[in-house]
Amino acid sequence: MDRTTPAPEALHDVELTVNGQVRRARVPARRLLSDLLRHDLELTGTHVGCEHGVCGACTVLLDGMPVRSCLTLAVSVSGRAVTTVEGLAAEDGTLHPVQRAFQEHHGLQCGFCTPGFIMTACAFLAEEPAPDAATIRDAMSGNLCRCTGYAGILAAVAGAAEELAGTGVDPRERHRPEGAA
Amino acid sequence: MKPPPFAYHAPRSVEEALTLLAALDGAKVLAGGQSLVPLLNMRLAEPAALIDIGRIPGLDVLEVADGHVRIGAGVTHERLRRDDAVAAVQPLLRRALDLVAHPVIRNRGTTVGSVVHADPAAEMPAVVALLGGTLEVASVRGRRSIEAADLVRGPLESDVAPDELALELRVPVAAPGTGSAFVELSRRHGDYALAGVATEVAVDGGRIVGARATFIGVGTGTAVLDLSPAVAGRDAADLDVVDVAAAVAGFVEPQDDVHADAAYRRHLAGVLAGRAVRAAAADALARAGAGVR
Ligand SMILES: Cc1cc2nc3c(=O)[nH]c(=O)nc-3n(C[C@H](O)[C@H](O)[C@H](O)COP(=O)(O)OP(=O)(O)OC[C@H]3O[C@@H](n4cnc5c(N)ncnc54)[C@H](O)[C@@H]3O)c2cc1C
Ligand code: FES
Numbered sequence: 237m238d239r240t241t242p243a244p245e246a247l248h249d250v251e252l253t254v255n256g257q258v259r260r261a262r263v264p265a266r267r268l269l270s271d272l273l274r275h276d277l278e279l280t281g282t283h284v285g286c287e288h289g290v291c292g293a294c295t296v297l298l299d300g301m302p303v304r305s306c307l308t309l310a311v312s313v314s315g316r317a318v319t320t321v322e323g324l325a326a327e328d329g330t331l332h333p334v335q336r337a338f339q340e341h342h343g344l345q346c347g348f349c350t351p352g353f354i355m356t357a358c359a360f361l362a363e364e365p366a367p368d369a370a371t372i373r374d375a376m377s378g379n380l381c382r383c384t385g386y387a388g389i390l391a392a393v394a395g396a397a398e399e400l401a402g403t404g405v406d407p408r409e410r411h412r413p414e415g416a417a
Numbered sequence: 418m419k420p421p422p423f424a425y426h427a428p429r430s431v432e433e434a435l436t437l438l439a440a441l442d443g444a445k446v447l448a449g450g451q452s453l454v455p456l457l458n459m460r461l462a463e464p465a466a467l468i469d470i471g472r473i474p475g476l477d478v479l480e481v482a483d484g485h486v487r488i489g490a491g492v493t494h495e496r497l498r499r500d501d502a503v504a505a506v507q508p509l510l511r512r513a514l515d516l517v518a519h520p521v522i523r524n525r526g527t528t529v530g531s532v533v534h535a536d537p538a539a540e541m542p543a544v545v546a547l548l549g550g551t552l553e554v555a556s557v558r559g560r561r562s563i564e565a566a567d568l569v570r571g572p573l574e575s576d577v578a579p580d581e582l583a584l585e586l587r588v589p590v591a592a593p594g595t596g597s598a599f600v601e602l603s604r605r606h607g608d609y610a611l612a613g614v615a616t617e618v619a620v621d622g623g624r625i626v627g628a629r630a631t632f633i634g635v636g637t638g639t640a641v642l643d644l645s646p647a648v649a650g651r652d653a654a655d656l657d658v659v660d661v662a663a664a665v666a667g668f669v670e671p672q673d674d675v676h677a678d679a680a681y682r683r684h685l686a687g688v689l690a691g692r693a694v695r696a697a698a699a700d701a702l703a704r705a706g707a708g709v710r
């Protein structure tokens with residue numbers, strides 16, 4: 237095959253339910269899910285660091301399960317549901333308990349790694365509602381932060397677990413402040 | 418850090434996938450993408466076409482049948498790791514998968530993909546080589562089974578041909594009287610290991626009757642080391658592993674890299690193998706005591 241004169245790139249229709257809304261885009265097959273979210277759908281909360289799976293900044297939930305959006309072709313997950321950090325705070329802007337915990341416990345400085353940590357934490361707490369310190373450390377070990385030294389992040393996840401305990405809230409879902417419909 | 422252009426196909430059946438693989442020059446199978454997409458992003462791979470097998474029904478088989486664990490090409494590391502029925506009959510799978518990457522990577526990466534990818538630092542090719550078993554593959558030319566011993570030819574080179582699709586991996590269940598362990602050292606849990614060892618030990622009447630090991634990260638590919646001469650006849654409950662390190666040191670061929678030098682890796686492989694053999698012996702005794710077949 238002649239690689240010097242590539243044929244014009246074919247486009248594919250991708251349809252995703254992003255944070256509860258059906259979103260469509262027409263993109264080349266090589267469009268990464270991270271870039272689809274950021275460029276095509278203008279959801280820039282998902283951050284991109286290393287683009288080879290190591291840093292975790294791009295972590296989003298795919299059908300409720302954390303995945304690296306930088307290692308996922310958008311076209312390959314068409315038809316599925318994606319939750320990004322934009323899908324967590326309440327409609328009125330009230331922060332989700334995990335987001336609030338990061339703020340309260342100094343779980344961020346520059347904030348670049350934060351969306352990935354928060355999505356990872358939400359999926360983790362959905363599965364392990366009462367984790368001990370060692371389990372939290374292990375669960376967060378796939379994400380890198382160059383600012384905080386991690387102590388605040390671990391404290392934030394522990395704090396969020398405490399806050400969520402017994403509420404029956406699924407931390408992967410959009411926050412509903414008490415009293416809201 | 419963006420993939421180069423490629424044609425994309427998402428076949429809905431194995432037959433359709435095989436026809437595409439036969440017809441398209443430079444096509445590659447896309448499974449979980451956890452090894453392939455990084456290579457695309459770094460432009461270390463430039464396939465002309467990707468055949469995404471994620472929409473083929475029937476590749477997600479995961480069951481214990483006829484003395485084997487059947488692991489379909491669509492089964493993720495994490496699904497396999499969590500399966501209690503599998504862990505009961507072949508505990509080494511879960512023990513090794515606990516060490517494969519982080520959960521977020523395991524959620525997408527497939528065990529069959531890992532074996533086909535044949536990374537010399539990957540845990541699962543070493544496990545499959547140790548336990549035996551087969552990889553079932555198909556192409557328009559027909560189907561065949563690749564024996565574990567023939568599966569990995571070299572670093573990042575498996576016996577699966579470019580036009581072949583791996584359908585499922587079959588790993589034998591643990592034999593009575595055996596125990597197993599996977600021990601590795603990595604800088605962080607979930608990172609690729611500096612060195613690691615998978616072992617299976619057979620015990621009879623409280624004494625070791627056989628021990629074998631495979632290694633990762635120390636240049637031995639998936640070759641199996643017979644450690645029986647170093648430990649056979651010894652008391653499984655109070656195992657002396659002094660001779661293991663010497664046997665291992667003569668077997669491994671580590672190289673220097675930025676993470677560790679060869680001498681350290683050689684030392685490490687011996688120490689880890691001693692620990693692994695001890696742990697596997699204890700496991701064999703525990704399984705025998707618990708009345709596991
Ligand atoms: C940050 C990070 C850390 C990691 N750490 C580890 C680790 O510690 N240990 C470890 O073992 N692995 C690790 N991995 C790799 C991971 O295990 C991969 O998931 C696995 O190696 C490949 O599986 P996949 O389904 O993602 O395959 P893909 O990336 O989709 O494919 C890999 C290769 O196999 C071929 N292939 C895949 N499936 C088939 C098939 N059915 N038939 C024919 N060819 C096929 C593809 O064409 C490609 O060449 C890590 C990955 C990342 C990103
Ligand atoms: S950007 Fe995806 S893991 Fe770093």
Ligand code: FES
Nearest residue numbers: 345347381382383
């Ligand atoms: S807060 Fe800056 S990288 Fe984590």
